Amino acid sequence: MTTKLFSGTASPQLARSIACGLKCTLGNVNVSRFPDGEIFVQYTENIRGADVFIIQGTSTPPNENLMELLIMLDAARRASAARITAVLPFYGYARQDRKDRPRVPITAKLVANLLVTAGADRVLTMDLHAQQIQGFFDIPVDHLYAAPVMVKYLCGVLGPEAVVVSPDSGSVKMAHAYADMLGCGIAIVAKRRICADQVMSTHLVGDVSGRNCVLVDDLTTTAGTLAAAADRLKEAGANHIYAAVSHCCLTEQGLKRLGASQIDEMVTTDSIPLAEPDANSKIRVLSVAPLLGEAIRRIHENQSVSSLFQLETTR
Numbered sequence: 001m002t003t004k005l006f007s008g009t010a011s012p013q014l015a016r017s018i019a020c021g022l023k024c025t026l027g028n029v030n031v032s033r034f035p036d037g038e039i040f041v042q043y044t045e046n047i048r049g050a051d052v053f054i055i056q057g058t059s060t061p062p063n064e065n066l067m068e069l070l071i072m073l074d075a076a077r078r079a080s081a082a083r084i085t086a087v088l089p090f091y092g093y094a095r096q097d098r099k100d101r102p103r104v105p106i107t108a109k110l111v112a113n114l115l116v117t118a119g120a121d122r123v124l125t126m127d128l129h130a131q132q133i134q135g136f137f138d139i140p141v142d143h144l145y146a147a148p149v150m151v152k153y154l155c156g157v158l159g160p161e162a163v164v165v166s167p168d169s170g171s172v173k174m175a176h177a178y179a180d181m182l183g184c185g186i187a188i189v190a191k192r193r194i195c196a197d198q199v200m201s202t203h204l205v206g207d208v209s210g211r212n213c214v215l216v217d218d219l220t221t222t223a224g225t226l227a228a229a230a231d232r233l234k235e236a237g238a239n240h241i242y243a244a245v246s247h248c249c250l251t252e253q254g255l256k257r258l259g260a261s262q263i264d265e266m267v268t269t270d271s272i273p274l275a276e277p278d279a280n281s282k283i284r285v286l287s288v289a290p291l292l293g294e295a296i297r298r299i300h301e302n303q304s305v306s307s308l309f310q311l312e313t314t315r
Contacts, residue, residue, distance in 0.1 A: 003300045008068050018292050029041065052076050054073060069086060070114055095130075122142065145177075150246075155182065157242065165215045174218065188204070189203070209237035214243065226243050
C-alpha cells in the first residue's frame with residue numbers, strides 16, 4: 001500500500017519538513033476558495049487504495065482550518081483511499097471537553113464526531129489539552145508528546161537543581177512528567193481567574209529560591225497564567241525562569257505580555273506556525289517534524305508508536 005502525504009493550508013512548512021524527513025514529496029491537492037468563501041478541494045493525483053495522511057491542524061483561524069480538514073477527509077474517502085489518517089499537530093476546541101456550566105456544549109466531542117463522519121480512519125495528534133479526548137473517538141488515536149523534544153533543549157539551559165513548575169492545577173501531571181525526564185524537583189502555583197484573559201497567582205508550593213525554573217503547559221493564548229506564575233516565582237527568589245509550552249497560540253496581547261513578563265525564554269514547537277516568528281526574541285521554536293514523521297512511518301508499517309511517547313529519563 002502506497003503512502004501519500006497531503007497538506008492543508010494550516011501548517012505547510014511543518015508538512016514540508018515532515019515529508020523531507022520521510023524522504024518523500026507532498027501529494028498534489030488543490031485547496032482553494034470560491035468567491036463567497038466556500039472551500040474547494042480536489043486531489044490532482046490518484047489515491048485509490050493508498051494509505052493517506054492529511055496534515056492539517058486546527059489553529060487560528062480554527063473554524064476555517066477545521067472545515068478545510070473535513071472537506072479534505074471527505075474528498076479522500078470518496079476517492080477510494082484505503083486508509084485515511086488525520087494528522088492534527090494541534091487539536092482545536094480541546095478546552096471545551098466537559099460541561100462545567102449549564103447549557104454549554106462539549107465541542108471537543110463534536111469535533112471528534114465530525115472527523116470520524118468525514119472519513120478519518122485514525123487520528124494522530126500531539127499534547128491534547130485533556131487526555132480523555134482520546135475516549136471521544138471510536139477510531140484509533142495516536143497521542144504523542146512534545147516533552148522529549150523540549151527536554152533535549154532544556155537540559156542544556158536549566159543547570160543543576162532546576163525546578164519544574166506547574167502554573168496551575170491542570171498542568172500538574174505534565175509537570176511531573178517533565179520533572180521525571182529532567183531528574184529534578186517540582187513546584188506548583190495555584191491561580192484564581194479574574195476574567196477570561198486575566199489570572200492572579202495566589203500560592204506557591206515548593207522551594208524555588210536561587211534555582212532556575214521552567215513553567216510547563218500544553219497551550220498558551222494570552223500568556224496570563226504563565227506571566228502571573230513567573231511573577232510569583234520571582235517573588236519567591238527564583239533565578240532564571242523558562243517556559244515550555246507545546247502549542248503557542250499567542251495573540252498580540254499575549255506577545256506583549258510575554259515580552260513584559262519575568263520569563264527569560266519560552267520554548268515551544270512548530271505545531272502552530274507563528275504569525276510573526278521574530279516578533280518576540282523570548283520565543284524559541286523547536287520542530288516536531290521528526291517526531292510526527294517517525295509516527296507516520298510506523299503507522300504505515302503497522303509498527304508500535306509507544307516508544308515515541310514514553311517518557312524516558314535523559315539525565
